[in-house]
Amino acid sequence: DAKTTQPTSMDCAEGRAANLPCNHSTISGNEYVYWYRQIHSQGPQYIIHGLKNNETNEMASLIITEDRKSSTLILPHATLRDTAVYYCIVGEGNDMRFGAGTRLTVKP
């Protein structure tokens, strides 16, 4: 029973920014927004997480709206190796409950 809504699939051109949206309108005050990705036949890889403020690390940026009801994961310069299923998860940490995610395909 995931608390998030994501588009089923997206395409992105190699070298361009990939912007992956996520709706989480029922998020509560102490829940974080986490992003993971899963490349075929591997375990999920942690990308980034945030509570209220926008966050950036070496992999991506996370933009959270002021009302916290939605967020966007940004991969600034997508490469072919970024092709994966991206999962947006809200929670207090610990157990991550996965929705269907967004299948991002980066095309040459």
Add this chain to the structure above:
Amino acid sequence: GAVVSQHPSRVICKSGTSVKIECRSLDFQATTMFWYRQFPKQSLMLMATSNEGSKATYEQGVEKDKFLINHASLTLSTLTVTSAHPEDSSFYICSATRANTEAFFGQGTRLTVV
């Protein structure tokens, strides 16, 4: 990020036998470990939560007598699939966390029951 190692990465077993999968947090002490199952073209489904030294908490619909979980130390949890059948064939994934932080996942174990 932290490293979680799962072993084996792939196993084939005969129907009716049991299979043990290990999950280790290599560079941190995990207060909690989780076990997931993933069928082809589906998302990860949480099976159970285990805390070191206590009994695992199973999600609704997951048979605790079939999927035995042992979390004997802060760095090791094991999942034993007992009396495996072909319908248990799946991708099993563990994750580990420190207290209320992001979870780190193992590389997964592909179980095939023949």
